Every structure is written in structure tokens, then in C-alpha cells.
Amino acid sequence: xxxxxxxxxxxxxxxxLMQTNVALAGFGITPPYVHNETLRPGxxxxxxxxxxxSDPTDDLNxxxxxxxxxxxxxISSDRGLKFLLPKGESQVRLKIxxxxxxxxxxxxxxxxxxxxTSGTGEQGSGISLVLGAQIxxxxxxxxQIFDFEVRRVELFDAEEGHKVLWLNYPGKMTFAxxxxxxxxxxxxxxxxxxxxxxxTGRQLLETSENTNSIKEIxxxxxQRVEAYLPTFLPTGSYRVKYNVMKExxxxxxxxxxxxxxxxxxxxxxxxxYGFEGLSLxxxxxxxxxxxxxxxxxxxxxxxRKKRRARRARREASxxxxxxxxxxGVTSSTARMRSQAPSAxxxxxxxxxxxxxxxxxxKR
Numbered sequence: 001x002x003x004x005x006x007x008x009x010x011x012x013x014x015x016x017l018m019q020t021n022v023a024l025a026g027f028g029i030t031p032p033y034v035h036n037e038t039l040r041p042g043x044x045x046x047x048x049x050x051x052x053x054s055d056p057t058d059d060l061n062x063x064x065x066x067x068x069x070x071x072x073x074x075i076s077s078d079r080g081l082k083f084l085l086p087k088g089e090s091q092v093r094l095k096i097x098x099x100x101x102x103x104x105x106x107x108x109x110x111x112x113x114x115x116x117t118s119g120t121g122e123q124g125s126g127i128s129l130v131l132g133a134q135i136x137x138x139x140x141x142x143x144q145i146f147d148f149e150v151r152r153v154e155l156f157d158a159e160e161g162h163k164v165l166w167l168n169y170p171g172k173m174t175f176a177x178x179x180x181x182x183x184x185x186x187x188x189x190x191x192x193x194x195x196x197x198x199x200t201g202r203q204l205l206e207t208s209e210n211t212n213s214i215k216e217i218x219x220x221x222x223q224r225v226e227a228y229l230p231t232f233l234p235t236g237s238y239r240v241k242y243n244v245m246k247e248x249x250x251x252x253x254x255x256x257x258x259x260x261x262x263x264x265x266x267x268x269x270x271x272x273y274g275f276e277g278l279s280l281x282x283x284x285x286x287x288x289x290x291x292x293x294x295x296x297x298x299x300x301x302x303x304r305k306k307r308r309a310r311r312a313r314r315e316a317s318x319x320x321x322x323x324x325x326x327x328g329v330t331s332s333t334a335r336m337r338s339q340a341p342s343a344x345x346x347x348x349x350x351x352x353x354x355x356x357x358x359x360x361x362k363r
Contacts, residue, residue: 026052026053026054026055027051027052027053027054027117027131027133028051028052028133029049029050029051029052029115029133029135030049030050030052031047031049032133032134032135032136033047033135033136033137033138034047034049034075034096034098034113034135034136034137034138034139035047035136035137035138035139036098036138036139036140036220037138037139037140037142038140038142038145038147038182038183038184038219039098039100039139039140039141039142039184040100040141040142040143040144040145040184040185041100041101041102041103041104041106041141042100042101042102042104043100043184043219044097044098044099044100044219044220045097045098045100045219045220046095046096046097046098046220047095047096047098048093048094048095048096049093049094049095049096049135050091050092050093050094051085051091051092051093051094051115051133052090052091053085053089053090053091054090056085056086056087056088056089056090057087058087058119058120059084059085059086059087059119059120060084060085060117060118060119060120060131061082061084061085061117061118061119061120062082062083062084062085062092062115062116062117063081063082063115063116063117063118064077064080064081064082064113064114064115065081065113065114065116066081066111066113067111067112067113067114068109068111068112068113068137069111070109071104071109071111071139073101074098074099074100074101074109074139075096075097075098075111075113075137076096076097076099077094077095077096077097078094078095078097079094079095084120085117096113096135098139100139100141104141105141106141106142106143107140107141108138108139108140108141109137109138109139109140109141110137110138110139111137112134112135112136112137113134113135113137114132114133114134114135115132115133115134115135116131116132117131117132142184144183144184144185145183145184145185146183146185146187147181147182147183147187147246148179148180148181148182148183148187148188148189148217148246148252149179149180149182149252150177150178150179150244150252150253151178151179151180151222152177152178153175153176153177153178153242153244153253153255153257154175154176154177155173155174155175155176155240155242155257155258155259156173156174156175156176157259157260157261157262157267158171158172158173158174158231158259158260158261158262158267158270159171159172159261159262159263159264159265159266159267159270159272160233160234160235160261160262160263160264161230161231161232161264161273162264162272166282166285167278167282167285167286168232168278168279168282169272169273169274169277169278170230170231170232170273170277171230171231171232171233171261171272171273172228172229172230172231172270172271172272172273172277173194173208173228173229173230173231173240173259174226174227174228175192175194175210175226175227175228175229175242176224176225176226177189177224177225177226177227177244178222178223178224179217179222179223179224179225180217180221180222181217181218181219181220181221181222182220183219184219184220185219186216186217186218186219187216187217187219188214188215188216188217188225189214189227189244189245189246189252190245190246190247190248191209191210191245192209192210192214192227192229192242192243192244192245193207193208193209193242193243193245194206194207194208194209194229194240194241194242194243195207195240195241195243196208196231196233196238196239196240196259197238197239197240197241198238198239199236199237199238199239199258200239201239201256205233205238206231206232206233208229208230208231209229210227210228210229211228211229211230211273211276211277212226212227212228212276214226214227228273230273230277231261233261234261235261235262235263236260236261237258237259237260237261238258238259238260238261239256239257239258239259240256240257240258240259241254241255241256242254242255242256242257
């Protein structure tokens with residue numbers, strides 16, 4: 001009797017499923033986690049989640065439920081908590097952003113994000129099953145971490161150097177790197193070092209280091225950067241052993257590449273070295289004459305200005321000294337008058353002959 005009832009219920013359910021439109025399409029997410037162990041207070045991190053449907057014949061409503069006790073405010077979604085999974089799209093990208101506050105305590109933080117989907121109610125008389133998935137959240141807040149990975153490298157062809165008067169301009173080797181910052185502070189290689197050998201790799205011909213500052217990459221970002229290195233080798237083919245130095249005494253990656261150097265003016269779009277590629281002695285031969293001439297021009301001008309300033313200060317000081325007897329005569333003027341010889345007195349008298357006779361008599 002009991003077995004007969006079970007068969008009856010199963011048959012009824014199967015008949016109902018055949019008469020209704022039930023969404024049994026495959027549903028999943030990748031990756032099923034938000035995971036970062038190198039966060040620090042004040043840092044930001046974004047994890048992209050792809051929602052996958054094998055048969056997106058209908059629109060679906062999606063709703064996120066964030067369960068992250070103690071750090072709920074750190075988590076946000078670029079689509080909000082409710083959004084639509086449109087029909088016809090088998091993949092929908094969702095970005096989960098994490099912002100660690102400046103006052104966050106160091107330690108581990110665990111939680112989850114639940115994705116729940118349901119029909120929009122616009123499929124007529126059909127119904128849809130409720131589908132869902134869970135995103136596990138694990139965050140670790142630590143002190144500052146400097147670290148990066150070299151994902152890809154590329155060495156471009158170069159042109160040979162050239163000489164202008166006494167100046168030796170080297171060829172310019174361009175070394176491109178795809179770097180991923182796996183730490184929690186901005187990072188860049190400490191230095192790029194090349195050892196250039198002949199094509200057999202047996203004879204070392206030249207060593208060089210980058211002349212430019214390599215751009216820093218923000219935490220958790222991936223970016224292509226370039227380093228420029230000089231070479232004075234002639235045209236030909238060479239073997240280069242490179243070293244991407246993470247710090248002064250450690251390397252992020254070492255390897256070997258081939259280099260081709262062509263005659264000057266043969267590579268389209270090639271940008272040669274300018275002043276920055278010159279050696280230090282060559283740079284000094286350009287800088288020192290300019291500095292010498294500038295000093296020769298500026299020094300006399302500054303000297304005249306200083307003398308004028310001293311004279312103006314002295315005159316201002318003398319004019320500010322109080323005069324004797326209330327008369328507007330400066331002390332220096334009084335001294336000059338006191339030191340001058342007495343002028344003879346002049347007395348005129350009328351002569352009997354009608355002429356003027358001048359008698360000089362000293363006091």
C-alpha cells in the first residue's frame with residue numbers, strides 16, 4: 001500500500017513537470033570566493049565574479065545577501081544587492097569591492113556572500129526554480145607588504161648608437177614587463193640589469209642597467225611597464241641575460257633573451273636616446289660650460305646689487321641721525337664744515353677817488 005502511494009506521488013510530480021515550464025538550466029559562479037591575504041589598513045581590493053548560466057532563455061532576478069560579521073561595511077557590489085540576469089547572456093560579471101578602513105585591526109576576517117536567483121514573473125504561466133550559490137570571503141589584514149610577480153617580458157630590437165662631435169649617444173634597448181603587484185603597497189623593480197653576450201652566449205661583451213625610473217604599480221593591480229637600457233655594441237645578434245631585481249639583494253626573475261641591433265634609422269618608430277643616454281663625463285662637458293658662463297654673467301650683477309643695497313642702507317642710516325640745534329644739518333655735514341678753513345672777511349670802503357677798494361683782513 002505504501003509503495004503504491006509512493007509511485008502515485010512520483011507519477012503525479014513527473015506529469016506536473018512535463019506540463020509546466022521549469023527552469024532547470026545550469027547555474028554557477030567562478031571563482032567561488034573573495035580571497036586576499038595581503039590587505040593592510042586603508043587598502044582597496046576588487047574581485048571579479050562571473051555568474052554562468054548554460055541556458056539563459058529567461059530573465060532572472062538576482063539578490064545578494066552579505067554575511068560578513070564585523071566587517072559588513074567593507075563589502076560592496078558594483079551592481080548593488082539586487083540586479084537582473086538578462087536572457088541571452090550566459091555570463092554576467094559581478095565585481096565585489098573590499099575597502100579596509102584606516103583604523104582596521106590586523107587579523108583574519110571570514111564570511112560569505114549568498115547569490116539567490118528567481119524568475120521575474122514574466123514567463124507566462126510557467127514557474128522557475130530558485131537557484132543560488134555562495135561566495136566564500138576570507139580577508140587577512142597585515143602590515144605593509146612589498147611584493148610583485150613578473151608575468152611576461154619582451155625585449156625589442158634596437159638601433160646602434162651614434163656620435164655627434166665628441167658626444168657618444170648609445171643605442172636604446174627597450175625591455176617591457178607585465179607586472180602584477182601581489183603586495184599591499186605600490187611596487188616597482190629596484191633595477192633592471194643586462195649582461196650582453198655574443199650569439200653563442202660564451203663571451204660577455206657588455207653590462208648595463210636601466211636609465212629611467214620604472215613606474216610603480218598600485219596594490220593588487222597588473223600593468224605593463226618599460227625599462228630603457230643603453231648599449232654601445234655594433235649591429236648584429238646577441239644573447240642577453242636579464243635580471244629583474246626586486247630589491248638590492250634579491251631578484252624577481254632572471255632569464256635569457258635574444259637581441260638584434262640594426263643600423264641607425266632602419267627601425268620604424270624607433271625612439272633613440274637623447275641627453276639622458278649620455279655618459280656622466282659627456283653630460284659634464286655640456287653642463288660645466290653652461291654653468292661657468294652663467295656664473296660669469298650673474299656674479300657681477302649680484303655684486304652691483306649688493307653694493308647698491310649697502311649704499312642705500314648707509315644713506316638711510318645717516319639721514320635718520322638727529323641734527324644739532326634743531327637744524328636740518330646731518331652730523332657728517334657739520335663735521336665737514338668744522339674742518340673747513342675760515343674764509344677771509346671782506347670789508348668794502350669807499351675810496352676818495354670814487355673807486356671801490358677791497359680790504360682783506362683775517363680774523
